[in-house]
Amino acid sequence: xxxxxxxxxxxxxxxxxxxxxxxxxxxxxxxxxxxxxxxxxxxxxxxxxxxxxxxxxxxxxxxxxxxxxxxxxxxxxxxxxxxxxxxxxxxxxxxxxxxxxxxxxxxxxxxxxxxxxxxxxxxxxxxxxxxxxxxxxxxxxxxxxxxxxxxxxxxxxxxxxxxxxxxxxxxxxxxxxxxxxxxxxxxxxxxxxxxxxxxxxxxxxxxxxxxxxxxxxxxxxxxxxxxxxxxxxxxxxxxxxxxxxxxxxxxxxxxxxxxxxxxxxxxxxxxxxxxxxxxxxxxxxxxxxxxxxxxxxxxxxxxxxxxxxxxxxxxxxxxxxxxxxxxxxxxxxxxxxxxxxxxxxxxxxxxxxxxxxxxxxxxxxxxxxxxxxxxxxxxxxxxxxxxxxxxxxxxxxxxxxxxxxxxxxxxxxxxxxxxxxxxxxxxxxxxxxxxxxxxxxxxxxxxxxxxxxxxxxxxxxxxxxxxxxxxxxxxxxxxxxxxxxxxxxxxxxxxxxxxxxxxxxxxxxxxxxxxxxxxxxxxxxxxxxxxxxxxxxxxxxxxxxxxxxxxxxxxxxxxxxxxxxxxxxxxxxxxxxxxxxxxxxxxxxxxxxxxxxxxxxxxxxxxxxxxxxxxxxxxxxxxxxxxxxxxxxxxxxxxxxxxxxxxxxxxxxxxxxxxxxxxxxxxxxxxxxxxxxxxxxxxxxxxxxxxxxxxxxxxxxxxxxxxxxxxxxxxxxxxxxxxxxxxxxxxxxxxxxxxxxxxxxxxxxxxxxxxxxxxxxxxxxxxxxxxxxxxxxxxxxxxxxxxxxxxxxxxxxxxxxxxxxxxxxxxxxxxxx
Numbered sequence: 001x002x003x004x005x006x007x008x009x010x011x012x013x014x015x016x017x018x019x020x021x022x023x024x025x026x027x028x029x030x031x032x033x034x035x036x037x038x039x040x041x042x043x044x045x046x047x048x049x050x051x052x053x054x055x056x057x058x059x060x061x062x063x064x065x066x067x068x069x070x071x072x073x074x075x076x077x078x079x080x081x082x083x084x085x086x087x088x089x090x091x092x093x094x095x096x097x098x099x100x101x102x103x104x105x106x107x108x109x110x111x112x113x114x115x116x117x118x119x120x121x122x123x124x125x126x127x128x129x130x131x132x133x134x135x136x137x138x139x140x141x142x143x144x145x146x147x148x149x150x151x152x153x154x155x156x157x158x159x160x161x162x163x164x165x166x167x168x169x170x171x172x173x174x175x176x177x178x179x180x181x182x183x184x185x186x187x188x189x190x191x192x193x194x195x196x197x198x199x200x201x202x203x204x205x206x207x208x209x210x211x212x213x214x215x216x217x218x219x220x221x222x223x224x225x226x227x228x229x230x231x232x233x234x235x236x237x238x239x240x241x242x243x244x245x246x247x248x249x250x251x252x253x254x255x256x257x258x259x260x261x262x263x264x265x266x267x268x269x270x271x272x273x274x275x276x277x278x279x280x281x282x283x284x285x286x287x288x289x290x291x292x293x294x295x296x297x298x299x300x301x302x303x304x305x306x307x308x309x310x311x312x313x314x315x316x317x318x319x320x321x322x323x324x325x326x327x328x329x330x331x332x333x334x335x336x337x338x339x340x341x342x343x344x345x346x347x348x349x350x351x352x353x354x355x356x357x358x359x360x361x362x363x364x365x366x367x368x369x370x371x372x373x374x375x376x377x378x379x380x381x382x383x384x385x386x387x388x389x390x391x392x393x394x395x396x397x398x399x400x401x402x403x404x405x406x407x408x409x410x411x412x413x414x415x416x417x418x419x420x421x422x423x424x425x426x427x428x429x430x431x432x433x434x435x436x437x438x439x440x441x442x443x444x445x446x447x448x449x450x451x452x453x454x455x456x457x458x459x460x461x462x463x464x465x466x467x468x469x470x471x472x473x474x475x476x477x478x479x480x481x482x483x484x485x486x487x488x489x490x491x492x493x494x495x496x497x498x499x500x501x502x503x504x505x506x507x508x509x510x511x512x513x514x515x516x517x518x519x520x521x522x523x524x525x526x527x528x529x530x531x532x533x534x535x536x537x538x539x540x541x542x543x544x545x546x547x548x549x550x551x552x553x554x555x556x557x558x559x560x561x562x563x564x565x566x567x568x569x570x571x572x573x574x575x576x577x578x579x580x581x582x583x584x585x586x587x588x589x590x591x592x593x594x595x596x597x598x599x600x601x602x603x604x605x606x607x608x609x610x611x612x613x614x615x616x617x618x619x620x621x622x623x624x625x626x627x628x629x630x631x632x633x634x635x636x637x638x639x640x641x642x643x644x645x646x647x648x649x650x651x652x653x654x655x656x657x658x659x660x661x662x663x664x665x666x667x668x669x670x671x672x673x674x675x676x677x678x679x680x681x682x683x684x685x686x687x688x689x690x691x692x693x694x695x696x697x698x699x700x701x702x703x704x705x706x707x708x709x710x711x712x713x714x715x716x717x718x719x720x721x722x723x724x725x726x727x728x729x730x731x732x733x734x735x736x737x738x739x740x741x742x743x744x745x746x747x748x749x750x751x752x753x754x755x756x757x758x759x760x761x762x763x764x765x766x767x768x769x770x771x772x773x774x775x776x777x778x779x780x781x782x783x784x785x786x787x788x789x790x791x792x793x794x795x796x797x798x799x800x801x802x803x804x805x806x807x808x809x810x811x812x813x814x815x816x817x
Contacts, residue, residue, distance in 0.1 A: 135263055169483060427469075538619045600797050
């Protein structure tokens with residue numbers, strides 16, 4: 001075997017030999033071993049001579065002892081942020097590392113960070129672009145990796161002044177709101193089940209970004225989960241490759257061989273994204289061309305259209321090309337989605353780990369937003385405690401723990417040491433923001449340190465706290481990130497309570513990368529704060545608020561939603577029950593027979609119920625209620641009841657009218673006490689007052705219902721109304737298990753009516769009420785029909801379905817002396 005070319009350097013020699021070896025498969029193992037040893041020896045000698053020559057002329061920072069050729073590569077820990085912090089404790093706030101052919105400089109102090117990012121900002125405004133970064137961004141033509149100069153200034157202007165300005169962000173708030181509300185809807189569909197918080201935060205922000213870029217979003221719960229996992233995995237792989245130590249970066253002469261396959265993997269990932277970009281660009285270009293032909297102009301422009309129009313302009317000194325378009329699209333998708341979603345995931349984990357922080361944040365939201373209102377982005381500037389939560393999250397878990405490495409364009413001095421031109425400079429913001437000499441109790445998550453404290457912000461002017469960097473290369477997307485993180489946190493905390501799955505403990509450990517991630521994904525179970533947060537979600541519980549959930553489900557449970565959605569027990573999806581053997585069973589493990597029996601069949605006969613998973617149903621924002629009293633002395637009311645028996649189960653299922661007959665004390669004209677019989681007609685109608693009055697006039701004209709007897713109200717407030725809380729009481733009164741009735745004891749019995757009670761029998765029944773010498777007597781009649789007619793009598797152990805007109809409930813109350 002002979003070499004075909006004449007090498008001019010050690011690197012060329014290695015390259016030539018490797019190339020020849022690849023072309024010739026007749027060499028012996030002995031020749032390969034001798035060649036490798038020879039090449040290694042020559043390379044080591046070259047490196048030693050070069051290092052010795054340089055070290056005689058400059059005063060480099062201190063650092064750990066380096067091996068010939070390899071430098072400190074073998075000593076690097078995968079968790080570089082904490083590894084570099086540990087090295088700083090030994091070598092000081094500035095130290096060097098030999099990373100193959102590259103010299104790395106690590107900065108871990110506010111004073112030295114100021115020297116780099118402020119006093120020598122222009123010198124350090126360049127990047128040492130890794131191979132993976134160059135491939136991902138069309139050759140490094142994006143705002144992150146482009147060298148400082150006219151091209152970078154043009155790209156920065158496009159991002160900061162056009163795409164991510166406050167004016168532009170305000171104009172697309174509707175898109176952000178829509179996507180966050182969709183996520184809230186998805187969370188409601190997953191109530192009681194485990195939710196991967198990071199994945200859902202990522203998909204929410206991805207949808208926001210793609211909406212702003214080209215209008216595309218992901219709909220459907222199943223598609224949302226699968227695409228969210230797939231897309232996040234692709235972005236995660238890309239950011240992992242960007243942060244992965246790569247021999248091609250440390251030994252540029254070996255880059256052509258791609259020994260670790262980083263370039264090949266990044267090309268594959270980039271092609272996946274470029275396929276999406278090309279499709280969107282093609283569609284938008286055709287649309288723009290059609291609009292020009294039609295002589296019209298798009299009413300609303302997304303970012304992609306803006307970029308394509310900018311590309312077509314020819315008055316720019318620095319051309320904006322299709323390469324720039326794709327590179328900026330990649331910046332937005334990769335840089336915007338993974339960073340913000342990880343920040344939200346860390347925030348939620350820290351908040352869940354300290355319930356008192358969650359409670360305080362929710363109390364602030366209730367004060368500023370209101371219990372009955374939905375969070376809007378305009379609220380976030382009035383939430384100082386939640387802002388403190390975000391700041392504390394980014395102090396403890398900065399999304400870019402060492403920012404994006406800088407590269408000096410000329411040799412300069414930092415902290416009295418020489419930093420050579422072309423060095424890779426790491427600013428360990430993670431370590432600085434955990435420095436115990438700066439921060440009291442630095443490892444504790446404590447938003448109070450930022451609460452009503454204006455010293456620290458995201459401007460990068462204070463080098464004790466600069467999670468978004470500083471100087472010319474400060475993050476271009478701060479405004480977008482602040483809005484998305486705060487708006488998302490506010491909405492999700494206002495809508496739900498959050499907790500870990502049973503038996504799980506919070507793990508806050510981190511995984512290093514260009515973007516810092518939570519090592520163990522956050523999985524949570526959500527409990528809706530339905531009554532206070534949602535106008536349109538409800539659960540079909542019974543009408544008596546003093547009956548617990550076990551009594552509701554164990555006995556069936558009927559109320560004002562029964563005619564539309566069935567019984568309480570009909571809307572149970574799953575349960576957790578401890579059986580006689582001490583096993584915790586759910587629907588799947590207990591089997592359908594037992595699950596059938598415990599719904600309205602008396603669950604206490606089979607075990608101890610730990611939890612119920614319930615189906616939420618949709619209700620209108622406004623319902624109409626009434627509660628009218630009619631005297632039973634006249635024939636008109638009796639005729640009304642006659643009509644009610646025959647119509648109440650057949651009217652529109654949006655209307656439920658229940659009737660109560662009860663005896664009351666009265667004083668006649670002569671001043672004598674007497675017992676009278678009254679009828680109360682109480683109803684909830686899922687709609688407005690006008691439609692209700694029209695329906696009542698058609699179905700029950702005998703009631704003579706008047707507009708002033710009706711009230712339009714939120715659905716959840718209708719429970720207050722029907723439980724006689726009609727003086728502005730808080731919803732919290734529904735949590736009180738003590739009845740409003742003065743009677744301390746009662747006896748009740750129920751029957752189900754299949755045929756209307758005859759008028760004579762009805763008259764005799766009511767006459768019996770006058771004979772009772774007790775504290776009070778009530779007869780309640782609750783209509784069925786509607787959904788109850790559509791559910792099989794064997795669906796659960798509650799057979800009173802089709803053919804049953806109403807339930808009649810006899811109630812006798814007395815005082816215990």
